[in-house]
Amino acid sequence: MAVKLQVTFDAAHPPTLGRFWAAALGYVEDSPPPPFTTWEEALDAMNVPLDQRESAYAVVDPDGVGPRLWFQRVPEGKTAKNRVHLDVGVASHLPREERPAAVRARVAELEALGATRLYEKDELGSFWVTMTDPEGNEFCVQ
Known part of the structure; x- marks a missing residue:
């Protein structure tokens, strides 16, 4: 099915x-x-x-x-952290050293669309930026 x-x-x-x-x-x-x-x-x-x-x-x-x-x-606004969020993958196909620049470039494009950058992480061999969409929903760009 x-x-x-x-x-x-x-x-x-x-x-x-x-x-x-x-x-x-x-x-x-x-x-x-x-x-x-x-x-x-x-x-x-x-x-x-x-x-x-x-x-x-x-x-x-x-x-x-x-x-x-x-x-x-819905009538109510967002009141707490998302329990589920989307990950927007933009750089997994790139060599590790090129990923931060690609992610940051996409983050800048998303900021121009109304997203807000919260913070960057570089851990466990991965690099990502956590953002919020125009209504405050968290998502990651990696």
């Missing part, structure tokens, strides 16, 4: 957080269900009220390899 993996994020504004992660991972907005060509058409047909149209958002790997990411609006 094939298992489809989806990672769900609670968010204050799902489209904004979803667009950040799409840019961070090279993902794209999920397509509307057939026969619709736009989300506006689909939401109209589903009678979704205008004030609820930004309550969810999804992005997908255009190559169909990575999990779908689903962002759902």
Whole structure:
């Protein structure tokens, strides 16, 4: 049996957080269900009220390899450290001495998208930077 993996994020504004992660991972907005060509058409047909149209958002790997990411609006803000986080791998294919520069370059790109750098670690033969996305969710770049 094939298992489809989806990672769900609670968010204050799902489209904004979803667009950040799409840019961070090279993902794209999920397509509307057939026969619709736009989300506006689909939401109209589903009678979704205008004030609820930004309550969810999804992005997908255009190559169909990575999990779908689903962002759902919740009323409460983030209150504690994540129990699960994403690791964004950018340098594992490089020789060890080249990895910090590659990771730092990607970190700078993610900062330009709205992420915040928390700290760097160089331990156990690995180098990574812990960051937060625009809504404060921790993730690592390695």
